[in-house]
Amino acid sequence: MRTMTTLAAILGLGAALTLGASADETVTPMVEKASKLDVKKVCDVKANGLEKVLAVAEEYNPEAVKLGVEFKRLGITNSKYIKALKEAVKNKEKKVTVEYKSKGKMKKKTFATDYLDWRACTFAVRSLQQVKEAQETYRKAIPGDGYKF
8 A cells, every 4th residue: 555655645746847848848938039139239228228228128037036046136026126116107206115024024126227128128138038048958958968068
């Protein structure tokens, strides 16, 4: 009886790992689209303007959140950057104050609007590009596959 329970647990775990691995290997159309973008051109605030760059960030960040790869820098998620930036663009402000929680305390950081717009856009696009890159290059990093380090 104990052997059968152990065998069932091993088979169940194996099936779960197999299904989990196959789910991670699927590339969504949004990831494919983001992987073909040139981040420097798409997220250039001077060339494209605040609203257009913000629209790019708003387009790609929900997919990054859904896949669990949303960037977080200085304790602030990219969603908070985008939310604060929307308010600043609506009010035509030159500086953006982002409120976030760190170690149980509310804190604030102030950024220039252009810089925060560039940052939100690059974070949204690069997070999806890195998903694609990781799926393509992961196998090459396994020792013994003939990949030269």
